[in-house]
Amino acid sequence: MRRLSPYFFKIVLSFMVVATLSFAPGNVHLAKADEDPFKLPGNFNGSFGIFTEYIFRGITQSDEHPAIQGSFDWSHDKGFYLGVWGSNVDFGDGDQANTEFDWYGGVTREYYGVAIDLGFVYYTYPGANDVLNYDFFEYKVGLGYELSMVALSASVNYSPEYFGGTGDATYMSFDADAPLLQGVGLTAHLGRQWITDSAAFGIGAVDPTRDYLDWSVGLTYSTNGFDLSLQYIDTDLSTSDIADGAEGTAVFGITKSF
Numbered sequence: 001m002r003r004l005s006p007y008f009f010k011i012v013l014s015f016m017v018v019a020t021l022s023f024a025p026g027n028v029h030l031a032k033a034d035e036d037p038f039k040l041p042g043n044f045n046g047s048f049g050i051f052t053e054y055i056f057r058g059i060t061q062s063d064e065h066p067a068i069q070g071s072f073d074w075s076h077d078k079g080f081y082l083g084v085w086g087s088n089v090d091f092g093d094g095d096q097a098n099t100e101f102d103w104y105g106g107v108t109r110e111y112y113g114v115a116i117d118l119g120f121v122y123y124t125y126p127g128a129n130d131v132l133n134y135d136f137f138e139y140k141v142g143l144g145y146e147l148s149m150v151a152l153s154a155s156v157n158y159s160p161e162y163f164g165g166t167g168d169a170t171y172m173s174f175d176a177d178a179p180l181l182q183g184v185g186l187t188a189h190l191g192r193q194w195i196t197d198s199a200a201f202g203i204g205a206v207d208p209t210r211d212y213l214d215w216s217v218g219l220t221y222s223t224n225g226f227d228l229s230l231q232y233i234d235t236d237l238s239t240s241d242i243a244d245g246a247e248g249t250a251v252f253g254i255t256k257s258f
Contacts (some may be wrong), residue, residue: 042076049255054087057171057193058214058235059242060249061100063090079108081119089125097128106140117142117155123163133165150178167196185220187231203241212237227255 047070053060054067061067073083082105089100106119118141125134142155153175162169173191180186194211198204203212218231234248 040074042074042080044072044074045257046070046072047255047257049253051251051253053249053251054089055233055249055251057191058212058216058233058237061087061089061091063092064249065090081106081108093128093132096132097125097134099127100125113145115142115144117144121157133161134163136161136163138171150176152176162195162201164200164202166198166201169193169195180219183222187216187218187220187229189214189216191215203237210241212241225256227257229253229255 049069051067051069053064054062054069067087067089069085069087071083071085073081075081083103085102085104087100089097091097101124102121103124104119104121106117108115108117110116119139121138121140123134123136123138128134136159138157138159140155140157142153144151144153146152155173157171157173159169161167171191171193173189175190176188178186191214192211193214195201195203197208198210199208204210212235214233214235216231216233218229221228229252231251232248233251
């Protein structure tokens with residue numbers, strides 16, 4: 001097993017400090033609208049989680065190492081939302097990129113029971129050399145519909161210039177969430193990623209026009225204010241397509257929302 005870098009532990013400590021301050025009793029009065037005449041419109045919430053690995057669209061982003069992740073979000077009753085999500089990363093690029101911060105926003109509306117989500121995501125990797133072209137922007141269109149026993153959703157993300165300067169890319173995904181027992185849920189995901197320059201992305205050694213599928217199935221469990229998750233994640237990529245990360249992986253996580 002590879003030795004975790006000291007930078008990883010700095011990230012852990014930073015997230016722990018933020019989480020501690022967020023739960024501190026001295027901050028509780030800020031949540032009471034009656035006592036704060038300058039309270040901003042909308043609602044604020046966040047999360048803090050620890051995962052055995054960070055996998056994005058079926059491919060490891062943390063070099064098969066654990067990941068510390070957190071988010072902070074604002075939402076409005078009219079459906080508008082903004083937020084930021086962060087995680088440690090390891091691309092084996094000489095430790096140029098150690099963190100990822102995703103900035104997102106949009107608006108949701110519901111018509112005849114169908115939720116429509118129009119938004120954007122800006123993926124940033126502080127510390128990475130500009131020539132790597134890691135930062136990229138995506139537009140998102142999502143749909144959601146809840147049945148009596150399952151919640152269904154689908155989305156399309158489009159980037160005019162994808163990660164690593166690999167040209168325009170489109171990602172389509174389908175998700176389902178269903179309750180099984182009290183506090184226990186079942187999740188399923190299927191996605192397909194199209195990339196213009198697959199060779200530059202690292203999966204087009206055999207076929208430069210290679211696109212790929214990713215999928216996952218998992219269980220969730222909520223208890224004592226914590227959300228536990230266990231997912232099995234895989235792709236249709238082989239070792240001839242990508243050197244690392246072609247195998248299916250089980251990822252366990254613990255998340256606390258506030």
